[in-house]
Amino acid sequence: MKRALVALVSARRIAWVLAVVLGLVLAGQGAPALAAKKGKKKVQDTGDPIDVSGGKHPCYNLSHGRLFHRCEPQSLPYGRCRTGNSCCRGNYELSPISWYKCEDQNGHVTGKPTAVSILILGDNSNHRMSTGHVFVVEKVKDLGGGQWELALSHTNYDRRCSIETNxxxxxxxxxxxxxxxxxxxxGWGRNLKALGFILK
Structure with a gap:
């Protein structure tokens, strides 16, 4: 009786482990397709398309939870890829504000927009962006008097690693x-504090 009970418990444990493994395998097979669908759905058409490829590898390739259990690309790695900027790295990645401060110390920043540069927003705790945010400046138009019209692209503006271009x-x-x-x-992005622009 005791042996039969032990055998039954062992069989149930094996069945449970197999079910978990099978579930993980099936989830892994379905995840890229699901991520691709989600990423595709979130892309907003705001005008002329902007090439978001960088060299041999695309700069926007949505993935979920593969690195530190977060979606990629975050706004900072996307900006690095688009501009080819690999300066001021630290730990896995600096925050946008820390990146700007490091580039400022190296003399690589300006207050005047240029294409293709990186625009860093400062702390905006009201919208849970205490570490700042990264935009890629695609195009600039000088309106005179220190006023500029910018065409921007960025990712992870909604914390789902979605992408917006133009x-x-x-x-x-x-x-x-x-x-x-x-x-x-x-709808809400008025008078957002910008630190400045990082040049390549």
Whole structure:
């Protein structure tokens, strides 16, 4: 009786382990397709397409939980890929604000937008962005008087690693404020504090 009970418990444990392994295998097979669908659905068409490929490897390739259990690409790795900037790395990756401070110490920043550069937003705790945010500046148009029209791209603006390209914004060079005119943030993105622009 005792042996039969031990055998039954062992059989149940083996069955449970096999079920878990099978579930993980099936989830792994379905995850890329699901991630691709989610990524595709989130892309917003805000005008002319912008090439988001960088060299041989695409800069936007949605994946979930493969690195530190978070989706990729975050806004900072996406910006690095688009511009080819590999300066000021630390730990896995610095925060946007830390990246800007490091580049500032190296003399690689400016208050004037240029294409293709990196725009770093400062702390915006009201929208849970205490570490800042990264935009890639795709195009610039000088409106005069320190006012600029920018075409931007960025990822992870919704914490799901979604991507937006050709998002339009106004930038005040003197006050270093960014106002979003199109895209996901256009409803609330007024007078966002910008630290400046990182040059390659």
């Amino acid at each position: 998002v339009h914004a106004r930038y005040d060079e003197h006050r270093r404020l960014l106002t979003m005119e199109t895209g996901h943030w256009s």
